[in-house]
Amino acid sequence: MWAYLSSPRFLRSILPAASLAVLLAAIFYIQPRTMSYFGLKLMLQYAVPIALATIAQMHIITVNDLDLSIGPFVGLTACIGATLLVSTPLLGLLALAACIGVYAGLGALVYWRNLPSIVVTLGMSFVWMGLSVLILPTPGGKAPVWIKAIMGYEFPFIPLPIIAATTIALVVHQGLMHSSYGAVLRGAGGNPKAIGRAGWSLLKSKMLMYALGGFFGVLSGLSLIGLTSAADAHIADRYTLYSIAGVILGGGEFVGGRVSPIGAVLGALTLTLTGSFLIFMKISPDWQIGAQGGILIIVLALRALIKRKEAMS
Amino acid sequence: MILKGPALERLFKKPWIWSYLGTLIVWLITVSFTKGQGAGDIITAALSFATFTVIVGLGQMFVITTGPGNIDLSIPANIALSGAVTMKIMDGTNDMLVVGFLVAMGCGLLVGIFNYSLIRILKIPPIIATLSSSFLVLSTAIAYGRGLKVKPPPFLADFTTEMVYGVPMLALVVIGLAFGLSVVLHRTLYGRSVLAIGQNMRAARLAGINVERIRFATYVLSGLLASLCGLALAGFSGGASLNMGEEYLLASIAVVVIGGTSVAGGRANVPGIWGASLFMFLLVTMLNTLGASGGVRLIMTGLIIIAVITAAGGEKQQH
Known part of the structure; x- marks a missing residue:
């Protein structure tokens, strides 16, 4: 029993949940009133869009790439959601579908020309930002009523963000970790040569993973305006960093298709809670990103320790 | 002088030539649109603004050249921190000029050491290491520099905006810097x-190169x-902003990629950094002159970067 509990494999898998538990315990200790339906709901409000953006990033990371444009992309989908989707719903849906199509195209381009995804997505971040500014030059717009209704829905006993985060984690976990094609997709990141030799199309898997990234990016943008009611081109600029940090906190590796959807969602929750934690600690919000960076480094250090243990045994 | 066939061919084989050709074309379009008005001023402005991109582009070029996966994402945070710290120390007077300069270099040294330590000790990819450290650096800059409204010392302000026969003094210094780094x-x-x-890390190690020491020096x-x-940006723009x-x-x-440096590492190109920086600035100027809105400008900038990298193509990684 103890041998299992102290095995590197177990430690590694428990790390994301443990980081979240420690942070949550600290918050409950400092401010016991947060240990309630409304306390949790308030603190975790923005966990849904952040978790969705993190899941989007995770899909790209699975195939050994990195998306530095996810923040502006979420911003663009938020702008589309708050304008076109309200005025002409059909056109809005088409625009969102086209966004996902562009993502699939990016996957194809990166694969076809063997391009560094960092440069391509950095370029795209300008394109998304430009489109947002064209669609919504000044902050404003109005979120569709149905999205606001969904995001404002109150479940009995358990707040919506927790239910939503659990659902997202389980659905993606099922699809990516427990389906046979999911294994192929992860293999496309882990050992592309082997997957290619086995007759699977690497182009198709790259395109699909990018498209899924785009899809979850769209969901992130829509859920975001459900909370804020209005949009702005810069509404989600920080999401690029959040999403990468969330995947790492969740135990995702940068190469080799080693990712964890459940971990990624836990990582996103941890990041969301850092803000509240700092407020309760009466630390200036200036240090918020610093604290997030600090948590990131601590978790990475713990993981390095576990790895060292793994190498020794 | 007319270039003969082979010489011309050799010139076009240089990876940096495209960025200069691009610069020339973009400049010609802009100037023909304004009917020759301000043709010289545009070049002066381009030299002024490109200078800052060149400074950081050179550093990024060295990092990227050390091989796939190497990149420094902490540059923006580092710029913000160094600007804020030095402006506060110099406090608008010339007395603390040398100290301020040394402190700025100290900031860069610390950030570089910190970046490399994370990469080495935590064994994480440089992109994650430099990203995490940029969180901390930026936070420090925000906490330290909030509400900071200090003018740069007169000497620094003059030096960074000085013109020598229509050519910015700082640009001349940075051309010298680029030349020096090219020799290095x-x-x-x-x-x-x-x-x-960058060409082959294992072969380099087997050949007796202290790989880790070189990587350390490069991040620093x-x-x-x-x-x-x-420091230069704070002097040029009349103070530091976060x-x-x-x-x-x-x-x-972008300037590393457009300038013809290999993203896969092992091949660097110093002249290309200057060409690409000028190109990037003149591109925005051209779009401005043609009356493009902010949104269109952003879209065009992004698309051109993607077009350039697509045309240059990625390379098969060497093992």
């Missing part, structure tokens, strides 16, 4: 080692150059 890259043991590591170099950029580094994340990477 091609003629010194350190520079040769950077190229060797990038940190130092980013701090230098922060978001003044933001645009240099994309810019530093």
Whole structure:
């Protein structure tokens, strides 16, 4: 029993949940009133869009790439959601579908020309930002009523963000970790040569993973305006960093298709809670990103320790 | 002078030539649109603004050249921190000029050491290491520099805006810097080692190169150059602001790619950094002149970067 509990494999898998538990315990200790339906709901409000953006990033990371444009992309989908989707719903849906199509195209381009995804997505971040500014030059717009209704829905006993985060984690976990094609997709990141030799199309898997990234990016943008009611081109600029940090906190590796959807969602929750934690600690919000960076480094250090243990045994 | 066939062919084989051709074309379009008005002023402005991109681009180029996966994402945070710290120390007077400069370099040195330590000790990819450290650095800059409204010392302000026969003084200095780093890259043991590591890290190690020491020096170099950029930028724009580094994340990477440096590492190109920086600035100027809105400008900038990298193509990674 103890041998299992102290095995590197177990430690590694428990790390994301443990980081979240420690942070949550600290918050409950400092401010016991947060240990309630409304306390949790308030603190975790923005966990849904952040978790969705993190899941989007995770899909790209699975195939050994990195998306530095996810923040502006979420911003663009938020702008589309708050304008076109309200005025002409059909056109809005088409625009969102086209966004996902562009993502699939990016996957194809990166694969076809063997391009560094960092440069391509950095370029795209300008394109998304430009489109947002064209669609919504000044902050404003109005979120569709149905999205606001969904995001404002109150479940009995358990707040919506927790239910939503659990659902997202389980659905993606099922699809990516427990389906046979999911294994192929992860293999496309882990050992592309082997997957290619086995007759699977690497182009198709790259395109699909990018498209899924785009899809979850769209969901992130829509859920975001459900909370804020209005949009702005810069509404989600920080999401690029959040999403990468969330995947790492969740135990995702940068190469080799080693990712964890459940971990990624836990990582996103941890990041969301850092803000509240700092407020309760009466630390200036200036240090918020610093604290997030600090948590990131601590978790990475713990993981390095576990790895060292793994190498020794 | 008319170039003969083979000479012309050799010139077009240089990877940096395209960025200069692009610059020329974009400049010609702009000037023909304004009917020749301000043709010289545009070049002067381009030299002024491109200078800052060149400074950080050179650092990024050395980092990227050390091989696939190496990149420095902490440049914007580093610029913000160095700018804020030095402006506060110099406090608008010339008395603390030397101390301020040394402190700026100290910032760059620390950020570089911190970046490399994370990569080495935590064994994480440089992109994650430099991203995490940029969180901390930026936070420090925000906490330290909030509400900071200090004018740069007169000497620094004059130096960074001085013109010599229509050419910005700072641009001349940075041309010298680029030349110096070009010599470092091609003629010194350190520079040769950077190229060797980028081409094949294992072979470089087996050949007796201390790979880790070279990587360490490279991240420190990038940190130092980013701090230098922060200092110069604060002097040029009349004070430090916390978001003044933001645009240099994309810019530093873009000029490396457009300038003909191999993204896979092992091949660097110093003249291309200047060409690409001028191109990037003149591109925005051209779009402005043609009356493009902010949104269109952003879209065009992004698309051109993607077009250039697509045309240049990625390379098969060497093992």
